[in-house]
Amino acid sequence: MSKKEELSKETIEHISKLALLDLTEEEKEKLSKQLGDILNYFKKLDDLDTTNVKPTTHPIDGLKNVFREDIPGESLSNEEATKNAQHKKDGYFKAPRILKE
């Protein structure tokens, strides 16, 4: 059994920044424990002996080259496409400005 660990505060802060999430101190503490638990659970896999197992990148072995022909099909209408958007303008999705002040 591998040893239990929590995600460090630095890691939590780094990945929340990458995910564009602002976390409170309490949330950071809660998440470092919860995410640590999840990772520890997955670490059970380390207990298996995989010496003779080939690495897998895709779940269905042997399936390859699934293609479509280059023939245009139906698209959604603008109304359908933007139906669930909270913020829209002139047929566009509206998002926050890109550069920070």
Place this chain on the structure above:
Amino acid sequence: MSDTPQDVIIGLEVHIQLANLKTKLFCSCSSDYRSAEPNTHVCPICLGLPGSLPVINKKSIEFATRLALALNCKINPKFWFFRKNYFYVDLPKGYQISQYNKAGGKAFADGGKVTIKINSSKKEILLNRIHLEEDPARLVHKGSIRTSPYTLVDYNRSGITLIETVTEPVLSSPAEAREFLNQLKLIVQYTGISDLSLEGTLRVDANISIKGHPRAEVKNITSFKEVESALIYEITRQKHEIKKGKEIMQETRHWDGRVTIPLRTKEFEKDYRYFPEQDLVPIVIKKEFIDEIKDYLPEMPNERVLRLQKQYMLSEFDAENLILDKYIADFYENGVNKDPTFGPDEYKLYCNWLMNNIVGWLNENNKKIDETKLKPSHIIDLISNIKKGNITTKIAKTLIGDMMKGNSISKMIKDKGKKRISEETIIEEYSREVIDENPRIIEDCRKNPKAIEALIGRVMGKTKGQADPKITRKIMIILLRNMRIID
């Protein structure tokens, strides 16, 4: 700090839209989005809606194979796509489906090279790899990216097939980068995968550093013309910072058409958390598939240069100029092959008219050859009328504009009878020639001013009677007065 160009290290990542594909990379939405209303060429896949599943466009693989062969890359027999994770409004899924050449992954093809000519010597620009990926959405800013209070997003572009060509960091000046892009553009045009004439078909990111210092990546260079200015700006900025004793930051900067501004700082590759895309199965490329594409691969620009020299007895200079634009070279071959009586002289004449006069007119009027009514046969007609003496070269040159509108020289001669030349600069040129060629008549003029009639007659003869006699007389008098031949 020395200012030699060897101090500068440039690597380019060139993103080219495979604009000749009809659909996107992973869905059947039409890729013909340029004149479409925003968000009308979209579906659950390219909008990144939950539960949607991508399927690869087979032709994308075929087109990538063509480019890989044309660039002499080594195509990888097996690869799979990766998710490149980052959050940005142009990526609806929170990741871009791309390729990755680490973590067991492979690019579409590795290596390759493009030969450029710089100061008339050849240099091989080595490539690192080419790979396929999906285009992000198009962002629209109200005003500039700096001042816009919000960002508008159009996903019509989201999922269009991009092929990325990555050079080794071997370019040493903005001029070399420009030359490299010109050659790459040519090769892409010749493969028939994208004609690169549409706006936004090309985007360049440049990694720029001064030897011994960290590099900055400049994004959003959106045209061939801008590459040189963006590079010159960034090199000057970095050299200036170093001179002031500041350290260059490893960062991503945005080219706004005038300057580069910091975008995201300290972004590292591991932050993209690449992992294999499970929604797509691996791709295996067989040798037979590559061989079949190779058989149908169109002639490449360097091969065409050699053939044009051989087939039409053109100089290397003429052949190299002709192939600079595939459509001009096609026009040339269409034209010279239309007339079976053409020989080396006509091949050369046709080339001269096309390259000096027609291309000159196109550049001045900012048009492409297929946007005019000029037909390859128009130049044959022009050459034959000059040969038969129906029109002079000088006059024909003044009729190029009319010819571009679809009027043949023969028709113009027939319609207007003999075309009057009243343009003073042209008459003056003829008059000067006549003066140079007839020293004896000039001597006569000193004694007898009436001898001027003989000179005017010679101008009329040279122009097949097309020069306006009144204007010719006026100009001849002025010229002779300036030479103090007559009072």
